[in-house]
Amino acid sequence: MNAEEVRSKLKTLDPVHLEVEDFSDGCGKKFRLLIVSDAFDGRPLLERHRMVNNALAEEMPHIHAITMKTLTPEQWKKIKSDQ
Template sequence: MTTRQTITNKLREAFLPESLEVQDESHLHEGHAGHRPGGETHFRVYIVSPAFKGKSRVERHRMINAALSSELAGSVHALAIHAQAPGEA
């Protein structure tokens, strides 16, 4: 299973999102810190979940970081997060 698939599965399980997109942006960071051949080091997440209703941006990021703690402590160098509750624009 790829790191992207692992991230997707963990976020689906933790937040039951209405929508979720996980993009591997590692190719955009070649030559930068944390990049490794083969990629899977830099990701961008777009997630919409009722779990984020009433939560601040910082709280949402902390929730996602907690769900992905083992990936962030290991192979993932960077994670950009766009987290919203349903109905937010």
């Protein structure tokens, strides 16, 4: 599993912004994700994370850890403007 494969699976969430970082020294076991999608609008954090886990369901047995930020485009815009 590599970052590009994870990115491909997450396309099902129709992200407007997507960052996938493999922080496992290249072994494909630990990923840091930032996903911005309209699909998250009106959904609580736990449901958003479940959506990501469902998108990666086939790969989850091979992944040791995932750190994720799941944002709506409006939340992303606010974060970017605050920087």
